[in-house]
Amino acid sequence: MLYNGAGKQIMQKTRFANSLFSKFKGLMFETRKNFDYALIFPFSKESRIGSSIHMMFVFFPIDTIFLDKNKIVVDKSTLNPWLINYTPKKSAKYLIELPQGKAKAIGIGEKLSWD
Numbered sequence: 584m585l586y587n588g589a590g591k592q593i594m595q596k597t598r599f600a601n602s603l604f605s606k607f608k609g610l611m612f613e614t615r616k617n618f619d620y621a622l623i624f625p626f627s628k629e630s631r632i633g634s635s636i637h638m639m640f641v642f643f644p645i646d647t648i649f650l651d652k653n654k655i656v657v658d659k660s661t662l663n664p665w666l667i668n669y670t671p672k673k674s675a676k677y678l679i680e681l682p683q684g685k686a687k688a689i690g691i692g693e694k695l696s697w698d
Contacts (some may be wrong), residue, residue, distance in 0.1 A: 585621040585679065588694045593685060596620035610621060611640035618643070621685075624678040624696060627650050634675040645687035648695070649675035656693045659686050684697035 585594040598620050600606045606624055626634050629652050636647070642664050649671040655671040657690040661683060679695070689695070 585623075585695065587689060587696045588659065593695075594621040594681060600624045606642050609636070609641070612637065613641070613645040613680075616684055618645075623682040624680075626676055626678070627675065629674045629676040631670055631672075634678055635668055635670040636662075636678065637661050637668055638664055639663075641676050644683045646680065646683055648679040648683040648686050648689060649673070649698070650677040650679070650695060652676040654695050656689060656691050659689060659691065661686075 585597055586590055587593055596619060600609060600622060609624075610618065610622065610689070624634075634649060638645075644661055644663050646661050647659065648656055651657050651674065656678065657675055658671040660669065662669055
């Protein structure tokens with residue numbers, strides 16, 4: 584589960600992109616109706632360039648949340664399909680991809696947690 588700083592559940596299901604392949608694939612070729620989970624990407628180090636993403640072969644908009652090493656939100660955005668590149672405004676150690684609208688109540692500077 585994914586929680587906000589107050590302990591309120593944001594998403595019940597979580598998946599992790601831990602392998603090189605799962606990080607490369609992300610949500611490519613996923614369908615909107617099957618995307619009912621938070622996809623969490625842990626990166627090897629905190630950086631801006633290393634946490635950049637694309638939306639190639641993702642066919643629907645998604646919410647993205649970038650967190651630092653302390654799991655504090657440093658950037659968030661709604662990304663549209665086929666976006667070539669998005670680089671967060673600050674260095675990030677984690678990326679969370681959510682169905683569109685799920686990040687609405689999450690603010691910059693908020694601490695997130697998951698299990």
